[in-house]
Amino acid sequence: MKKIISSLALCSSLIVLPTISQAALGDKLLKEGMTDPDVKELQDVLRQKGIFSATSTGYFGSITKDSVLSFQRSHSLTADGIVGSNTYQALIGNSTSTVTNGTLLKYGMTSNEVEKVQQLLKDKGYFNATPTGYFGTVTQTAVMNFQRDHGLAVDGIVGPATLNALNNASSSSTGSSTVNSSTQATASDIVAYSKKFIGVPYVWGGTSPSGFDCSGFIYYVFKNGGGVTVPRTVATLYQSGKNTSTPNVGDIVFFDTTGGPSHAGIYIGNGQFIHAGSSTGVTIASLSNSYWAPRYLGSKSVF
Incomplete structure (x- = not known):
């Protein structure tokens, strides 16, 4: 018995778990059974594309999986109901957004894409500072205010749903009373x-x-x-x-x-x-x- 246990211990030490290198909505695979803010953003994106009609809850259930499968089939992707890098890129690539960075834009980042987002926020009355390309607390607050006003997940992160909304939302001149009440101070x-x-x-x-x-x-x-x-x-x-x-x-x-x-x-x-x-x-x-x-x-x- 002692010899068998030792053998089992040796075998278990040799087990290597697979490394997941793909990324969905920034940093992880999204699949059935998960509850995550990224899932809610995925649901928002699918809704904008007319594929998901339920309420965005952040839970990846059978309805979300069916919507993902439908999107994958219509874009000649592997239909597995899992949002990995290929499905994510297809979701982004099919967007009407003028900012096309394939990664999430979030606090602490510096990039040209961040500067473009700041300009979009400024055009809509949410960002009063000069666009610098640095995603600081003022940019994060502006993003959260925009998300709140447009029924998006309020996480201060610019993912595909927020990006689509930014590029499709009207300028502040058409809704200044709502936008101006949400802008941060200079x-x-x-x-x-x-x-x-x-x-x-x-x-x-x-x-x-x-x-x-x-x-x-x-x-x-x-x-x-x-x-x-x-x-x-x-x-x-x-x-x-x-x-x-x-x-x-x-x-x-x-x-x-x-x-x-x-x-x-x-x-x-x-x-x-x-x-x-x-x-x-x-x-x-x-x-x-x-x-x-x-x-x-x-x-x-x-x-």
Whole structure:
């Protein structure tokens, strides 16, 4: 018996599971039995193509499988009811979209395709910044607002359904009252909002007008003054965003006070930034200040 068990253990150690290298809607195969946000986006795409008539739920059931099979047969694909790379590319390639990148566009990416999406969002009144090609929190918020207004899965990711809707939706001039209510504030708006809290005391861990720490102040101002969610701590703020050679209004500026990025503020222009200082509370300071200048690490944009 001991010998048999040893043999079984040896055999099991030699089992190699197959590696799935295909990608569907960005990063995985989609098939029957799955529940996933990507499935909901797939269902939205199939509906736009007139193949899926049920409610998009995110569950890959028999109705979704039948719709996929129908699409595969009509496009001379292997009819297995599974959305792999070939089916995904066919879904994208059959789109009327003017942005044709075969991958998902999501937070943290930088590409020409992202810049095109930003321009589309700007044309429709959802994106007030200059298109840069960087997918930051402002772009993510704009995408989510657009998705919410157009009955799409609100995940802040530009997949085929969102892309189709962007290219087919009318401009902001035909629905400005709805679009404008959803747009995020500009950098100047965020700066103006931040100045309302000058004099609020410093409170370690504080994230409200009763008291802020430096990152709590930034988090609160961007969220409540611009509808933009940024990371809560200085360390995670520093890891996100796009480096800027010189700070622009609305950029986050970072300082090393303890070894590594440990303090941050919002650049307001003219060499000044607003921040929650431990000894001053919320105040405006100069980057050329004798204390801050040698500790300055750089700036990053979240737009």
